[in-house]
Amino acid sequence: MVRFIEENTKHVDKETGNKSNTDVTTATKKVLQDLIINNGGLINSWVDSMRACSPTHLKSLMKQSSWLKEHPSALEMFEEILHASEGKQIVMFLDYDGTLSPIVDDPDRAFMSKQMRRTVRNLANCFPTAIVSGRCREKVYNFVKLTELYYAGSHGMDIKGPEQGSKYEADKSLLCQPATEFLPMIDEVYQRLMEKTKSTPGANVENNKFCVSVHFRRVDEKNWSDLANQVRSVMKDYPKLRLTQGRKVLEIRPIIKWDKGNALEFLLESLVLACVGYANCTNVFPLYIGDDRTDEDAFKILRERRQGLGILVSKSPKETNASYSLQEPDEVMDFLQRLVKWKQLRSGA
Numbered sequence: 124m125v126r127f128i129e130e131n132t133k134h135v136d137k138e139t140g141n142k143s144n145t146d147v148t149t150a151t152k153k154v155l156q157d158l159i160i161n162n163g164g165l166i167n168s169w170v171d172s173m174r175a176c177s178p179t180h181l182k183s184l185m186k187q188s189s190w191l192k193e194h195p196s197a198l199e200m201f202e203e204i205l206h207a208s209e210g211k212q213i214v215m216f217l218d219y220d221g222t223l224s225p226i227v228d229d230p231d232r233a234f235m236s237k238q239m240r241r242t243v244r245n246l247a248n249c250f251p252t253a254i255v256s257g258r259c260r261e262k263v264y265n266f267v268k269l270t271e272l273y274y275a276g277s278h279g280m281d282i283k284g285p286e287q288g289s290k291y292e293a294d295k296s297l298l299c300q301p302a303t304e305f306l307p308m309i310d311e312v313y314q315r316l317m318e319k320t321k322s323t324p325g326a327n328v329e330n331n332k333f334c335v336s337v338h339f340r341r342v343d344e345k346n347w348s349d350l351a352n353q354v355r356s357v358m359k360d361y362p363k364l365r366l367t368q369g370r371k372v373l374e375i376r377p378i379i380k381w382d383k384g385n386a387l388e389f390l391l392e393s394l395v396l397a398c399v400g401y402a403n404c405t406n407v408f409p410l411y412i413g414d415d416r417t418d419e420d421a422f423k424i425l426r427e428r429r430q431g432l433g434i435l436v437s438k439s440p441k442e443t444n445a446s447y448s449l450q451e452p453d454e455v456m457d458f459l460q461r462l463v464k465w466k467q468l469r470s471g472a
């Protein structure tokens with residue numbers, strides 16, 4: 124176990140490229156020793172999971188090339204993807220962080236480029252387009268700033284249709300908030316987590332309205348088990364909340380069965396029901412692009428429904444239910460631009 128972690132942990136943040144001075148090997152051993160001494164089964168598994176990031180890194184287990192055979196580049200397989208969508212209405216689902224904007228240290232500075240915004244605007248002019256994010260809806264809207272999109276914030280627990288300017292408007296009043304009863308609890312947990320984690324340098328607690336994110340990207344690895352303990356000590360008082368993980372972030376959310384997969388299904392049904400010209404659900408071809416563990420819920424739904432397909436944004440092999448891959452947001456932009464061009468050529472625009 125220690126060797127596996129040593130082999131897979133570098134002094135450079137693999138996602139942002141930022142260097143850290145942490146002696147990761149020593150820190151890793153210390154965390155493991157602490158956990159063995161404390162016999163902290165639960166915390167142990169949390170920290171293991173924090174280290175593995177998201178989705179599970181298989182770098183040393185599977186070669187890049189064989190992974191790429193199973194999840195080929197969506198750019199290289201562009202024609203094949205179009206062929207699969209033939210005769211169907213493409214509907215686009217886009218995650219935000221790590222998909223439309225590069226991963227950065229400070230969550231408040233995860234801006235998308237002007238070029239990406241222009242691309243997404245053009246995309247939404249060609250296909251119904253939704254942003255599905257772990258962030259609260261207002262926050263992700265403030266980054267994207269496009270009124271013509273559907274937005275599903277808080278991991279899909281806060282869904283709203285386009286404000287204006289969409290050719291594909293389902294229903295102006297479209298709103299789905301399946302976790303409203305948890306709002307006071309989430310606020311309380313947010314306050315408690317802020318207080319509890321302030322002794323951990325670099326920890327950052329983000330209120331995402333229907334869920335809370337505890338970021339550990341800027342926390343020295345030797346303090347990860349402390350942070351996990353702090354989160355655990357708050358969460359134990361809230362059996363109606365559960366923990367999931369994203370990229371260097373612990374996500375605290377209601378225990379209800381509602382995730383990005385449910386949001387995807389809800390939006391598909393709404394689009395069909397709202398008579399935007401699709402005869403039935405099978406005429407719709409959803410394309411979902413995301414980079415994170417939480418996006419796996421949506422990829423899984425697409426596989427189960429045998430409808431549309433998922434594209435994982437990742438530079439390294441990861442366990443995934445997506446069919447195709449793209450390496451980074453720049454490749455996502457290329458892919459979206461090709462879709463727009465193809466659509467414009469077809470409709471003679």
Ligand SMILES: O=P(O)(O)OC[C@H]1O[C@H](O[C@H]2O[C@H](CO)[C@@H](O)[C@H](O)[C@H]2O)[C@H](O)[C@@H](O)[C@@H]1O
Pocket residue numbers: 218219220221225226227228229230231233255256257258329331336338340369370371372374415417
């Ligand atoms: O579903 P998403 O749109 O991908 O949101 C998931 C989380 O994204 C944000 O955190 C991630 O991006 C940050 C900025 O690049 C990065 O610093 C952090 O380490 C990543 O986990 C967001 O801040 C979270 O609230 C979202 O839950």
